[in-house]
Amino acid sequence: MKIEVKKNILATNSAMAAENHQRLEDHDVRMINLMASPGAGKTSVIMQAIEHTRDRLRLAVIEGDIASEIDSLAIEAMDIPAIQINTDGGCHLTAVMIASALDHLDLDTLDLIIIENVGNLVCPAEFDLGETARLVIASVTEGHDKPHKYPMIFRQVDAIIVNKIDLLSYCDFDLNHFRRTVRDLNPDVPIMELSCRDGFGVGEWRRWLEASATAGPIDLKS
Amino acid sequence: MKIEVKKNILATNSAMAAENHQRLEDHDVRMINLMASPGAGKTSVIMQAIEHTRDRLRLAVIEGDIASEIDSLAIEAMDIPAIQINTDGGCHLTAVMIASALDHLDLDTLDLIIIENVGNLVCPAEFDLGETARLVIASVTEGHDKPHKYPMIFRQVDAIIVNKIDLLSYCDFDLNHFRRTVRDLNPDVPIMELSCRDGFGVGEWRRWLEASATAGPIDLKS
Numbered sequence: 001m002k003i004e005v006k007k008n009i010l011a012t013n014s015a016m017a018a019e020n021h022q023r024l025e026d027h028d029v030r031m032i033n034l035m036a037s038p039g040a041g042k043t044s045v046i047m048q049a050i051e052h053t054r055d056r057l058r059l060a061v062i063e064g065d066i067a068s069e070i071d072s073l074a075i076e077a078m079d080i081p082a083i084q085i086n087t088d089g090g091c092h093l094t095a096v097m098i099a100s101a102l103d104h105l106d107l108d109t110l111d112l113i114i115i116e117n118v119g120n121l122v123c124p125a126e127f128d129l130g131e132t133a134r135l136v137i138a139s140v141t142e143g144h145d146k147p148h149k150y151p152m153i154f155r156q157v158d159a160i161i162v163n164k165i166d167l168l169s170y171c172d173f174d175l176n177h178f179r180r181t182v183r184d185l186n187p188d189v190p191i192m193e194l195s196c197r198d199g200f201g202v203g204e205w206r207r208w209l210e211a212s213a214t215a216g217p218i219d220l221k222s
Numbered sequence: 223m224k225i226e227v228k229k230n231i232l233a234t235n236s237a238m239a240a241e242n243h244q245r246l247e248d249h250d251v252r253m254i255n256l257m258a259s260p261g262a263g264k265t266s267v268i269m270q271a272i273e274h275t276r277d278r279l280r281l282a283v284i285e286g287d288i289a290s291e292i293d294s295l296a297i298e299a300m301d302i303p304a305i306q307i308n309t310d311g312g313c314h315l316t317a318v319m320i321a322s323a324l325d326h327l328d329l330d331t332l333d334l335i336i337i338e339n340v341g342n343l344v345c346p347a348e349f350d351l352g353e354t355a356r357l358v359i360a361s362v363t364e365g366h367d368k369p370h371k372y373p374m375i376f377r378q379v380d381a382i383i384v385n386k387i388d389l390l391s392y393c394d395f396d397l398n399h400f401r402r403t404v405r406d407l408n409p410d411v412p413i414m415e416l417s418c419r420d421g422f423g424v425g426e427w428r429r430w431l432e433a434s435a436t437a438g439p440i441d442l443k444s
Binding site: 037038039119120121123143145150151152164167170171 | 260262290345364367373386393
């Protein structure tokens with residue numbers, strides 16, 4: 001007998017993700033699953049999102065980390081509801097964890113929830129959380145070869161942020177090479193260049209967020 | 223009945239890791255398990271190791287990636303034996319994968335094998351490969367909070383490289399904060415600052431490698 005552990009885990013997760021998705025739709029809330037390597041700048045990108053859309057969108061943040069509360073405390077300091085999930089060694093968030101976080105948010109008072117997944121370019125890509133959009137951040141300091149090496153995550157996202165663009169001239173990051181590789185995997189995905197330090201690209205990031213948050217009825221993804 | 227899947231997987235892995243370890247000891251070869259986030263500079267650090275120790279040490283490299291052969295081709299171009307392992311979605315290397323890679327190396331002609339694990343600060347820390355030393359790279363562009371967020375890996379390594387130190391003045395990386403956090407987790411671990419770009423710290427990296435490769439008989443870790 002072969003025990004299909006992984007298949008069963010993913011099937012159970014998908015069922016719970018569909019429940020999360022329906023719950024968001026019932027309350028007319030959108031939810032972004034933000035994924036990236038450790039240190040790519042996820043929290044800074046979320047803080048930019050808060051700063052530049054808080055007058056138009058009602059936001060909440062779900063912070064996924066193996067350990068520590070550093071990130072949720074930073075978000076709470078901006079007067080935004082923040083739920084910290086500590087996975088205690090787990091390498092990704094699951095739909096069950098998100099269901100539990102949603103229990104702690106008043107969905108009727110929100111337009112958009114941003115989930116900061118655990119810093120990892122591999123495992124989070126396999127676990128649907130019930131989100132309405134997926135985003136990956138690649139920072140220029142990581143090198144332009146990431147889409148070659150982690151194709152799954154780049155193939156499935158709805159948008160890509162190239163972060164720390166202010167460091168471009170100090171790195172060997174070839175933006176054209178990166179864009180070409182992404183195009184082969186995910187032809188129409190928007191690629192936004194951003195610097196959380198000097199504000200370059202913040203307008204494009206804000207517009208993408210507003211469009212995501214005000215999109216029509218949520219379609220359940222296949 | 224509770225099926226202890228994870229426990230069994232780890233026990234099977236540990237048994238194979240012990241076999242790898244014994245095999246290395248029989249041939250008087252050392253093996254370093256190099257772990258880091260995607261884009262922290264693992265391949266560049268290995269290339270520096272090759273360049274600066276190749277006249278004294280006989281090296282081979284095992285490259286772990288989800289997809290692509292970019293890294294092993296770069297190592298082979300330096301005339302060093304390189305075995306590429308593609309995990310096809312797997313988020314870490316396992317002792318079985320390493321056993322299979324060792325089959326393809328002539329251990330009697332080697333002093334030191336460097337394994338580049340899959341870019342991931344979480345899952346690789348749980349899987350012993352039979353290595354004689356563990357190393358993690360943190361790059362200054364990732365921020366100084368990584369030991370807070372990924373304590374397991376920082377707790378268990380035998381050395382830490384702080385890479386891309388040439389970018390320190392362009393980042394908000396607090397080296398003292400990083401060192402203090404590491405000390406709390408792993409009091410005596412050496413922390414080496416390195417720039418693969420301008421060569422800062424290469425001497426210390428070379429000396430650490432030579433000491434690792436010429437250390438006495440290998441002690442099996444508990």
